[in-house]
Amino acid sequence: MAGERENEVPRQPRSRRKMQSVTMMDVADYAKVSPSTVSLYLRRPEAVSASAGSAIARAIEKLSYVPNLVAGGLAAASSRAVSIIVPSVRNAFFAETVAAMQTSLRKERLQVILGHTEYDEKEEEDLVRTALSWAPAAIVLTGLCHSEATRRMLTKAHVPVIEIWELGGPQIDAAIGFHHDQVGIAAAKHLIQQGKRRLAFLGARLHEDRRGKQRCDGFVEAARQAGVSVEIVQHPASASAEVGGMLLRDALQIVPDLDGVACSNDHIALGALFECERLSMSVPEKLAIVGFGDLSFSAACNPPLTTIRPSGDLIGREAARLIVGHMTGKEQEQKVSIDTRFTLLHRRSS
Amino acid sequence: MAGERENEVPRQPRSRRKMQSVTMMDVADYAKVSPSTVSLYLRRPEAVSASAGSAIARAIEKLSYVPNLVAGGLAAASSRAVSIIVPSVRNAFFAETVAAMQTSLRKERLQVILGHTEYDEKEEEDLVRTALSWAPAAIVLTGLCHSEATRRMLTKAHVPVIEIWELGGPQIDAAIGFHHDQVGIAAAKHLIQQGKRRLAFLGARLHEDRRGKQRCDGFVEAARQAGVSVEIVQHPASASAEVGGMLLRDALQIVPDLDGVACSNDHIALGALFECERLSMSVPEKLAIVGFGDLSFSAACNPPLTTIRPSGDLIGREAARLIVGHMTGKEQEQKVSIDTRFTLLHRRSS
DNA sequence: TGGCGAAATCATAGCGCTACGATTTTTAAA
DNA sequence: TTTAAAAATCGTAGCGCTATGATTTCGCCA
Numbered sequence: 001m002a003g004e005r006e007n008e009v010p011r012q013p014r015s016r017r018k019m020q021s022v023t024m025m026d027v028a029d030y031a032k033v034s035p036s037t038v039s040l041y042l043r044r045p046e047a048v049s050a051s052a053g054s055a056i057a058r059a060i061e062k063l064s065y066v067p068n069l070v071a072g073g074l075a076a077a078s079s080r081a082v083s084i085i086v087p088s089v090r091n092a093f094f095a096e097t098v099a100a101m102q103t104s105l106r107k108e109r110l111q112v113i114l115g116h117t118e119y120d121e122k123e124e125e126d127l128v129r130t131a132l133s134w135a136p137a138a139i140v141l142t143g144l145c146h147s148e149a150t151r152r153m154l155t156k157a158h159v160p161v162i163e164i165w166e167l168g169g170p171q172i173d174a175a176i177g178f179h180h181d182q183v184g185i186a187a188a189k190h191l192i193q194q195g196k197r198r199l200a201f202l203g204a205r206l207h208e209d210r211r212g213k214q215r216c217d218g219f220v221e222a223a224r225q226a227g228v229s230v231e232i233v234q235h236p237a238s239a240s241a242e243v244g245g246m247l248l249r250d251a252l253q254i255v256p257d258l259d260g261v262a263c264s265n266d267h268i269a270l271g272a273l274f275e276c277e278r279l280s281m282s283v284p285e286k287l288a289i290v291g292f293g294d295l296s297f298s299a300a301c302n303p304p305l306t307t308i309r310p311s312g313d314l315i316g317r318e319a320a321r322l323i324v325g326h327m328t329g330k331e332q333e334q335k336v337s338i339d340t341r342f343t344l345l346h347r348r349s350s
Numbered sequence: 351m352a353g354e355r356e357n358e359v360p361r362q363p364r365s366r367r368k369m370q371s372v373t374m375m376d377v378a379d380y381a382k383v384s385p386s387t388v389s390l391y392l393r394r395p396e397a398v399s400a401s402a403g404s405a406i407a408r409a410i411e412k413l414s415y416v417p418n419l420v421a422g423g424l425a426a427a428s429s430r431a432v433s434i435i436v437p438s439v440r441n442a443f444f445a446e447t448v449a450a451m452q453t454s455l456r457k458e459r460l461q462v463i464l465g466h467t468e469y470d471e472k473e474e475e476d477l478v479r480t481a482l483s484w485a486p487a488a489i490v491l492t493g494l495c496h497s498e499a500t501r502r503m504l505t506k507a508h509v510p511v512i513e514i515w516e517l518g519g520p521q522i523d524a525a526i527g528f529h530h531d532q533v534g535i536a537a538a539k540h541l542i543q544q545g546k547r548r549l550a551f552l553g554a555r556l557h558e559d560r561r562g563k564q565r566c567d568g569f570v571e572a573a574r575q576a577g578v579s580v581e582i583v584q585h586p587a588s589a590s591a592e593v594g595g596m597l598l599r600d601a602l603q604i605v606p607d608l609d610g611v612a613c614s615n616d617h618i619a620l621g622a623l624f625e626c627e628r629l630s631m632s633v634p635e636k637l638a639i640v641g642f643g644d645l646s647f648s649a650a651c652n653p654p655l656t657t658i659r660p661s662g663d664l665i666g667r668e669a670a671r672l673i674v675g676h677m678t679g680k681e682q683e684q685k686v687s688i689d690t691r692f693t694l695l696h697r698r699s700s
Numbered sequence: 701t702g703g704c705g706a707a708a709t710c711a712t713a714g715c716g717c718t719a720c721g722a723t724t725t726t727t728a729a730a
Numbered sequence: 731t732t733t734a735a736a737a738a739t740c741g742t743a744g745c746g747c748t749a750t751g752a753t754t755t756c757g758c759c760a
Binding site: 018020066067068069070071073074077079081088089090092095096098099102103106109111112113114115116118127129130132133134135153240241242244245267270271274277278296297299300301302 | 368370416417418419420421423424427429431438439440442445446448449452453456459461462463464465466468477479480482483484485503590591592594595617620621624627628646647649650651652
């Protein structure tokens with residue numbers, strides 16, 4: 001890195017690896033203040049006099065100083081990083097939340113460190129362990145279900161933990177999300193209200209997708225309570241339009257006079273819609289379809305898809321708000337839980 | 351945190367904030383070796399004798415020691431973090447790459463730090479600045495176009511830089527991706543081969559989406575060279591099925607006897623497909639449609655969508671490979687460029 | 701048994717910054 | 731003016747770890 005070894009001294013006592021060429025010390029020298037003042041200025045500009053402030057600002061500009069957050073994190077015993085652990089960013093729901101969080105956190109100069117569990121509890125445990133070694137300002141996890149070891153590490157570490165996208169179970173610190181069983185209930189009630197009486201839930205990967213399963217359970221429960229026939233048709237693969245088509249075919253085999261389906265998400269619903277088209281089954285007359293997610297294509301289908309929209313971005317923004325509140329000491333409450341709700345969008349597929 | 355202040359000394363010289371309760375020192379004491387040996391064991395287990403190794407392993411297990419990567423990063427002048435800056439993770443393409451990278455990097459115990467530019471060059475500059483203050487092992491950027499300040503910072507910082515998802519321009523260090531103009535050319539050639547002679551390119555947000563624009567340009571150029579009529583129809587909003595429908599209507603207004611369209615991505619193509627359905631326009635007989643991306647729904651549409659598949663995951667894996675190679679010193683080459691190619695999937699929409 | 705090179709281990713000096721407590725300067729009240 | 735209180739600034743001891751070079755231990759042959 002820095003080429004500082006070729007000088008006249010026959011042998012230097014120690015050749016140190018340097019991280020950066022210009023440090024806070026250099027800025028302090030240039031601005032004729034002490035390093036502490038520079039540090040203070042960087043963290044709480046309002047605590048420094050206007051004259052010192054502008055001198056420091058000029059020095060930073062002149063030397064193009066970039067603070068070393070790693071050193072800062074070590075000294076402060078907490079880094080300006082937030083660790084977010086989601087099942088997968090390929091999933092549009094989580095991508096939306098991650099994007100919203102990152103946007104909100106950036107304003108507070110917090111960085112997002114990302115990890116994917118791929119729906120594996122052991123992987124999550126590992127990711128949490130690594131996350132902790134970064135001494136993050138907060139850790140964000142998906143869902144309320146974690147291994148015992150994960151919970152133990154988190155409670156021992158004294159890091160604020162936020163669990164997102166699920167509500168209604170034992171939470172570690174804060175939780176932000178909604179009740180997935182209520183989504184299922186809303187879908188069932190809606191279909192029944194539309195006069196449908198032979199229902200099915202089309203689900204992908206329900207053995208791994210806890211929240212999908214909750215929606216399914218809510219749906220089945222509500223249908224049963226209303227005295228309406230209901231079946232669960234599922235497939236172990238992850239959700240896609242192809243799987244949706246297959247599931248609808250399977251469902252029609254089991255319940256030939258099927259007249260309403262709820263799907264674990266809009267990918268499945270879209271596939272079901274395409275399958276109806278292929279089978280010349282009129283939607284919603286012969287079969288009503290309700291999805292989940294309100295994905296990018298949902299409003300543009302033929303017919304437009306009735307779906308339930310969660311607010312993934314709101315979850316992200318609220319999580320960021322909580323983290324920032326916690327850091328600034330405003331938010332004292334630990335065990336908050338925020339219900340971000342969901343909306344049923346009644347479009348023409350039902 | 352650590353409760354070490356209640357001892358007999360009337361007043362301690364300094365109350366220090368502690369990051370963690372059990373440090374490498376504790377492990378060393380427990381295992382009866384020096385801290386250096388523990389550090390060595392953690393970084394290169396094979397350099398430590400079997401007896402010392404197992405003693406250390408036992409100590410780590412017993413004390414449930416979690417190494418502090420922040421301290422490690424400071425001491426080593428480079429952290430085990432890789433900063434990835436993409437326009438948006440909501441975009442399925444980048445989500446796929448990010449996911450693949452994170453999976454590959456995890457095996458080498460490298461963390462992903464994520465940032466979104468939202469297609470804003472100034473934002474990118476800011477993100478790069480912050481990224482640098484983490485002293486990452488590498489920085490991954492999207493595309494080859496960056497502000498002058500960004501380039502300056504990066505070259506000055508001596509960090510390996512990898513630019514992804516674009517090839518064919520001046521690159522900083524390594525670049526991994528493909529030539530987008532060739533995608534456009536492939537789409538045009540394909541449509542012409544199918545006997546189509548009145549073409550249009552349906553594009554969303556082409557003013558911001560550089561790579562979409564490149565595909566568009568390639569398409570138009572190839573069509574012109576073949577002596578085939580071609581129009582560009584665009585919309586400033588970001589890609590969605592709704593915009594796709596609108597664009598197709600616009601296109602038909604401009605070119606009533608339109609017989610082939612290429613779309614800036616599959617969202618647009620899907621919208622066009624739906625619009626055809628509404629207009630009772632047979633696909634591919636009256637109108638052939640080619641998309642880009644091979645998104646989750648593309649194979650399941652009616653008719654299945656002909657599209658061009660980039661390999662987003664391969665880009666991610668290759669990037670990870672390069673980074674790891676660089677860290678271990680295997681990969682010496684700087685200015686490599688890796689062409690990950692693309693595939694035209696001829697399905698029934700053309 | 702001695703001696704030598706290789707392997708294993710160690711002691712130490714920071715990496716760049718922040719928080720603490722102390723000191724200096726400024727402000728306002730007496 | 732004096733003086734207390736408030737505001738601004740400073741000096742410094744680590745935060746926990748790694749890289750370096752030095753030292754010790756080991757394996758092996760003469």
